[in-house]
Ligand SMILES: Cc1cc2nc3c(=O)[nH]c(=O)nc-3n(C[C@H](O)[C@H](O)[C@H](O)COP(=O)(O)OP(=O)(O)OC[C@H]3O[C@@H](n4cnc5c(N)ncnc54)[C@H](O)[C@@H]3O)c2cc1C
């Protein structure tokens with residue numbers, strides 16, 4: 259048995275916890291997967307490195323509308339893939355070597371491990387590790403529907419799809435973040451894409467206007483079927499046949515579609531079940547490890563001293579910037595047990611890097627209506643504004659016909675409740691709204707106090723804020 263000052267389970271966001279504070283202390287980092295975790299190896303970073311070339315390919319259609327004739331001659335997928343993974347694999351490998359052999363005070367266990375008590379683990383090869391402090395950053399994994407043929411080699415999750423040779427025919431199963439991003443990448447780079455959506459509505463957890471308009475836009479670009487897969491079968495040409503049926507009345511009729519590869523993007527679950535949480539007495543609720551606001555793991559509803567968790571294993575956001583924020587809180591709380599700080603989850607934004615881009619923060623319209631009803635607000639207290647990109651000068655320059663900013667606010671106070679953007683650079687345009695929600699800036703003050711550069715596309719946010727008609731804060 260080897261004892262450490264700190265044991266970290268998971269080398270994704272967990273890797274950032276080893277600050278200079280631990281230089282003269284013993285640290286164990288345990289990871290049975292690829293060093294560096296999901297975001298670096300199979301998540302945010304490589305996907306966005308494919309999204310950008312896809313965006314360049316998309317510009318051909320946009321340019322044509324504006325009288326500029328470009329030609330898409332094709333994408334050198336193999337080259338793109340080698341460039342992306344040449345960079346990423348190098349970073350992952352260098353990180354692993356640094357932890358494994360260059361730091362004297364850190365031991366890397368490249369194995370899966372399970373808990374035997376809150377502060378002790380056993381690795382797959384039987385090594386026992388104990389520690390004074392423990393951080394669980396074990397992430398999440400893709401879930402697959404239980405249908406015949408799901409284990410065929412042509413069926414992928416986001417973990418493996420980016421390493422394939424370019425497929426001419428792709429079936430994407432699911433309607434969430436991952437499905438939207440990959441359907442767009444493969445379509446834009448020249449593949450024939452069919453997306454199977456169980457509900458027929460893409461990005462369904464977003465505001466209904468986003469879901470409705472994104473579904474319409476995506477359906478113009480690739481084949482979106484209101485259907486769910488029932489089986490995948492090998493085909494004689496080396497590909498597969500995906501059988502599908504309509505999940506409810508009004509859906510696509512049953513049928514089959516041939517594909518080279520299938521990407522299954524039907525959600526991710528916390529890895530907590532694979533840690534053996536019972537012997538450790540960890541609380542698990544709704545499939546995630548329970549933590550308090552200081553990221554301390556709970557046992558029978560009480561925080562365990564010196565045991566923390568962060569990221570996808572213990573939150574339902576499943577976003578890297580949330581895992582990073584929680585990691586900063588854990589870094590502080592590990593080093594200052596007498597001055598614990600809480601994680602602030604008030605205004606967590608997200609973006610879907612597809613085409614058109616989507617970005618959101620705060621309440622959707624149904625959630626805001628529910629709040630208004632619960633709190634007995636007057637009829638017109640909920641202010642809603644929808645501002646089209648095309649209503650601004652830069653939108654004219656772009657001849658934009660799809661982009662919009664939708665805002666929800668409380669009329670009498672100007673409190674911004676939610677923001678939902680779809681269109682060019684939505685992931686950047688949303689940032690001032692995130693700031694305002696975080697700092698409690700009301701809609702009128704945000705529109706009037708700072709200068710907004712004219713005629714930047716950001717004016718669409720300024721105009722949406724003014725369109726809300728919330729209380730006049732007096733700022734001219
Ligand atoms: C395709 C894709 C695209 C994404 N894009 C974005 C994006 O654009 N923006 C965004 O904010 N988020 C994005 N995400 C989500 C983001 O990647 C995750 O929220 C984030 O990486 C979670 O970090 P983590 O530290 O909690 O877990 P991870 O980075 O997954 O780290 C967990 C580590 O724990 C290890 N582990 C698990 N169990 C054990 C065990 N029992 N023993 C030993 N080791 C174990 C795993 O091998 C893994 O390396 C994306 C995710 C995917 C899949």
Ligand SMILES: NC(=O)c1ccc[n+]([C@@H]2O[C@H](COP(=O)([O-])OP(=O)(O)OC[C@H]3O[C@@H](n4cnc5c(N)ncnc54)[C@H](O)[C@@H]3O)[C@@H](O)[C@H]2O)c1
Nearest residue numbers: 403432433434435436437456523524525526575576609610
């Ligand atoms: N840009 C980003 O920030 C980004 C990008 C990718 C992933 N992520 C994170 O990763 C998480 C997982 O992404 P995801 O797209 O897998 O999950 P998701 O929860 O966004 O979407 C899952 C989709 O699969 C559908 N589905 C579930 N079971 C099904 C079944 N049996 N048959 C057919 N459809 C089914 C659901 O209806 C839903 O549309 C996201 O929640 C997100 O937080 C973030």
